Amino acid sequence: MTVNRWVMPILVIVLLVGTVVGAQATGVWTTTGRGTMSAGQGPGGGGGAGTGDGSGQTIKGWMTLTDVAAATGLPVATVAGLTGADDPSAVPVDTALSGLEAVVPGFTMTGFRDRVAAALAGG
Amino acid sequence: MSSDAPPVPAGRPSLPATRTPRAPRTRRPSAAVRRRRSIHRLRAVRRVVQLGVAALILVAAIRHSGAASGSTASTDALCPFGAVETLWTYLTTGSLIRKTHPSNLVLGGAVLASLLLAGNAFCGWICPFGTLQDGLHALARWLHIPQLRIPRRVDAALRWGRFVVLGVVVVASVETARLWFADYDPYATAFGLRWLTEPDLATIWPALLVLGVVLAGSLVVERFWCRYLCPAGAVFAVLGHLSILRIRRSSSTCTSCSLCTAPCPVGIDVSATTAAVSTDCIGCLDCVSTCPVGGALSVQAGIPLADITRRLTAGARS
Numbered sequence: 001m002t003v004n005r006w007v008m009p010i011l012v013i014v015l016l017v018g019t020v021v022g023a024q025a026t027g028v029w030t031t032t033g034r035g036t037m038s039a040g041q042g043p044g045g046g047g048g049a050g051t052g053d054g055s056g057q058t059i060k061g062w063m064t065l066t067d068v069a070a071a072t073g074l075p076v077a078t079v080a081g082l083t084g085a086d087d088p089s090a091v092p093v094d095t096a097l098s099g100l101e102a103v104v105p106g107f108t109m110t111g112f113r114d115r116v117a118a119a120l121a122g123g
Numbered sequence: 124m125s126s127d128a129p130p131v132p133a134g135r136p137s138l139p140a141t142r143t144p145r146a147p148r149t150r151r152p153s154a155a156v157r158r159r160r161s162i163h164r165l166r167a168v169r170r171v172v173q174l175g176v177a178a179l180i181l182v183a184a185i186r187h188s189g190a191a192s193g194s195t196a197s198t199d200a201l202c203p204f205g206a207v208e209t210l211w212t213y214l215t216t217g218s219l220i221r222k223t224h225p226s227n228l229v230l231g232g233a234v235l236a237s238l239l240l241a242g243n244a245f246c247g248w249i250c251p252f253g254t255l256q257d258g259l260h261a262l263a264r265w266l267h268i269p270q271l272r273i274p275r276r277v278d279a280a281l282r283w284g285r286f287v288v289l290g291v292v293v294v295a296s297v298e299t300a301r302l303w304f305a306d307y308d309p310y311a312t313a314f315g316l317r318w319l320t321e322p323d324l325a326t327i328w329p330a331l332l333v334l335g336v337v338l339a340g341s342l343v344v345e346r347f348w349c350r351y352l353c354p355a356g357a358v359f360a361v362l363g364h365l366s367i368l369r370i371r372r373s374s375s376t377c378t379s380c381s382l383c384t385a386p387c388p389v390g391i392d393v394s395a396t397t398a399a400v401s402t403d404c405i406g407c408l409d410c411v412s413t414c415p416v417g418g419a420l421s422v423q424a425g426i427p428l429a430d431i432t433r434r435l436t437a438g439a440r441s
Contacts, residue, residue, distance in 0.1 A: 031196030
């Protein structure tokens, strides 16, 4: 059965947009890990203190030092010290880690994750 | 002729000095004119849709690279192929691999549903990386960059590259439990804007290298990535056989003029199609609107897998 050629793209667009809108309306549409993590729960979804798989790789750039502290069970002051800043007390605890690179000289996500993992393994 | 007089194009009569009011046009435009308009209209609408989606993805990437990136979607979270990468882990463990989110599954499901129902128009109308390649092809034409003519046999062999990439990506994603392909994916590299916001060459050079090769390839082969390397295209090529709507060619009506083959962005020999056009089709519909013979090439609803069954039956008979 021949159908109008416009049916093909229109169906695809309607299905895509409709599914996304439907998913948003029902709360299924989640595009970040932020909403799925709560305090005391590892960023990787694991329960209790820890960083999910323990490697620190699941620490996200959107997290603040407070989030990391809540997720790992480490004190905020300790987490601030793991940033590698000369003066940890001056590190803003409510700034996203992705924004710390501009604030803390030499701060990298990779180095921070490694130090958190080491702190968890040692502590 | 004096030098002040405007030049008159050859074969075109000069206009009278005083214009007479134009009589209302009653004659219908010729079939060729209508066909040309139809091609232009379809392409214009497609470009608007493509650019709109690409703009949405770019806005998402810009917002994500901002300070409050945790609350906004990354380009990875807006890719339906993420569903394929995380599917095995999701089915076996109930959790998603790192850097994928429920949005990937939602988009993957939506694209699958649209593929089964309406064919693979996602690649031709929605995919922003396809849009980028279309833009590069237009640039190449504008700059008169010669296009590479790949022999049919070589082309057919190279298309298996998509399945190789798919296999590697799926295995690596399962093994590493993270979005492994994101480090190389030219879509994520181009639209994620890391090359702009975090130009750390030591980290992102493999991604930039892949992107560079793909973009260079797209300048000499239209939709280079889609034809030979896109892992999502490999999935679509297989599942496309289950699609209800497909472009079909009527061999009894077709005059084999080959006009439909020339505009195909992914190099399908449409005029040589026996029944349904290859599942490599990206649903741009350029071939359908180019066809000058009514009914020779059209979008048709049919029973999924009927073409394969017919071909297998014919093969068994012979």
